Amino acid sequence: MARLSDIIETFLKEMLNDMHGTVEIQRNELANRFNCVPSQINYVISTRFTNDKGYYVESRRGGGGSISIRRFNIDCAGDYLMHIISAIGDSLSQHTCEVFINNFFDYEMIDVREASLMRAALSDKALVDVPMEKRDNVRASIMKNMLMSLTVL
Template structure:
């Protein structure tokens, strides 16, 4: 665990449990106590590492009997999965958001690691070389949409 920060450790712990169960229900305070951190650290991990873009459904209830329920999303077929990803794309996509989508596609065997790297390079800020950040992010969103649609049609 050398070199890992507390967020990485908490993420790994939760993913290990999710590998064994369809969904988990945790208490923020209990997990924070287990890892000797503040409950807001748990919130941060959930928000940044277990969101819909990364293939998770999160439900929470605050208060005395509060909980956080995390479920790994499973899709019935490739087209359903692609549709869900398309719904998550806004009209503008940052480089970081593109990386998340590419990691999802790679993690679900939709593209190879090399293909993910090539798309990332092609959609990189320096490659696009557009002065307007807004125009660059719009172009990146259009490229991602085109990639997803090409994956759908290749698999039919």
């Protein structure tokens, strides 16, 4: 028998196709439709709609709350970016960042302000409170998140 998580995953992906890459759902409503507990929806989202797999998820609690899922744009520059993102491992030195950013700028994937923002966020100065042994991991994570954010625009 097919797993519920797979069914829900398929349902959401079809919805994403129909809605051109963005869906907004209510957790309880969806759980109801599939006769499961609400937290199952969290499970599906956290295992199937991760950043690594090309999705962006946001949510809001409280009355009228909801969960929104966006799919990255994998075309055009996105392709190259996705390639870079997967090439970046778990660790990234400030120097390597600099090289990346200069490249992005040279290839006109980012403008001067964007480059400046990225440099600022990834600098040792900004990360001074992060313990040395973790700093390059955090830098990699920030870099990947920033690049992913550009692929959806």
